[in-house]
Amino acid sequence: MSSIKLNGVEKWFGDLQVIKGVDLDIEEGEFIIFVGPSGCGKSTLLRTIAGLEECSRGEILIEGQDVTAKPPAERGLAMVFQSYALYPHMNVRDNMGFGLKTAGAPTSEIQSKVDDAAKALKLEAYLDRRPKELSGGQRQRVAIGRSIVRNPTAFLFDEPLSNLDAALRVEMRYEIAKLHRELDTTMIYVTHDQVEAMTLADRIVVLRDGIIEQVGTPRTLYERPDNLFVAQFIGSPKMNIMPCQTDGDRYQLEEGRGGAQTQKGIAVYLGVRPEAITLGDVGQGQCDGVVDIVEYLGADTHLLVDCGSLGAIGLRVDGNTAVRSGDKVGLVFDPEKLHFFDAEGQALPRS
Template identity: 55%
Template sequence: MGSLQLKSVRKSFGPVDVLKGIDLDVKDGEFVIFVGPSGCGKSTLLRIIAGLDDATSGNILIDGSEVSAVPPAKRGIAMVFQSYALYPHLSVKDNMGLGLKQAGAPKAEIEARTKKASSMLSLENYLARRPAELSGGQRQRVAIGRAIVREPKLFLFDEPLSNLDAALRVNTRLEIARLHRELKATMIYVTHDQVEAMTLADKIVVLDGGVIQQVGSPMELYNRPANLFVAGFIGSPAMNFIDASRLGRSDATTIGVRPEHMALSRESGEWTGRVVHVEHLGADTIVYLDSEKAGLLTVRLFGEHHYEPDEIVHATANAGQLHRFGDDGKMIR
């Protein structure tokens, strides 16, 4: 079992409130990802769950038991850090088994768990090597293996892929997804990368300013963002926001439309604008245009399209894909 409950968790550093009352339920076996901009409180919240920081107030329950006063080693959690945190003088095998050795586990048990974890992570051929002899991706796999051998109730990941290059990030992301399916373990993962969040999570928790803005599945957040912040944070390129009064609409304060839900034409369309810049990405073409009526717009087109800076074009939004937001920034249902 590995359920987690957070009840009114607050954290202050002097007069600064970093977390302003976090309530969250994580079910056993869920993959939950915390996302948000720098300083939103996501890493602080993870450290409080791990016991590395104390909450100012509130309750933390793992499998229904209050753990706020329980030291990190007794909480049944294992944490994977951004920096790997491997001992350079120890082999891969010894790094992976060190936590069990320090806990007094029998040698045969350490051997069996290390063997199982190294097989899951394709590290069997590297067990005798030291961290300096490994690539960044291999070191991160060792750090994940060190967590697996402990068979924790909760796996906590603190931006584990941020030190890897783009190709390694993709490969390691796939490995983490596979491990979640195989282990059926509860995983809580912090990242600022929304692609990681959208591709890995069962449930995403969007934080800003120490407050949960929305909790939901990746597609719930994409299709039904609760407010302007979530709408602008989830999705790449970001959603276009248009002052509704400029469009002559009185049913909302702001109209949102995602770049991929717009079409371009040289003949006619809803909003006329001048092309400012074009990004050719191969699979996609991103066109930025300055429209007098709607302001700066971003349009994402599938495939290769040829538009030139200063060209006059016409953009049209898919009427069924418009999002309406009120004065308070919340989505109008």
């Protein structure tokens, strides 16, 4: 188990700067997840920590030791990739123990560590099978097991579940969460799936264009986003953003009604999450609209309401709510769950 510290880390590919001075402290045993849109640099940053990409500027410390110039093999890290990269001619046992075998470990040690990893990952019944005889989830568990037997100081995961179907992704999320609890080892995980980030992470690092926009617990990012980008990136359906005016005590929606302000400062944007809006009669609440799309999901129903100049506003309501496309409705905002942002998109402090 190890701490990892990044000080001013930059990564350049020729004249293109992909990572732009990242500072980050990762505590021992912490589960950190990098999220962000495609091209934000999350995988590049992970590979730079692993030593698979050269750090152009800055330093990387593992357990207080500067490893910036060290090759991957000397960093004590284990990486699990999106592709399983298993040897097709080897069975599961040999795939999991191959790294130890090439390092010259005794046969008894290899067998013991493989057996322990197989037990943790529920792979005991598959040790004599070859990869082609396994499901996608089983193959990914073998790839994780191959890393476990090395007893690394930290695990690095680069979108390990993206090749799996939805049901297997849910299953593997449980497996990885359980594995982290049992191993109590530092883990850094890259994903584009915010559900994975919200359910697995101790802290989430939100990246955009090679910089960190915000670092915090899933709850902090959801309830206290620092800016408009984080507010709309975290949460599904995403937060509704509307233009507004404030006078310090109240807010007024453009082409809509207003209410009491809950944050101080001159706000030009109001943010409200879909579940913080309830349906009312026309004339009630902060604005009126016409239901455009109804998506029934069982326990929940997602609505898209056309509110004219305010745009389309999304709601998450109870699945039993009786509403149809074309219905005219009023939208009532929960005053305790409003977010206000200034002209630069920065969140205003709560009053």
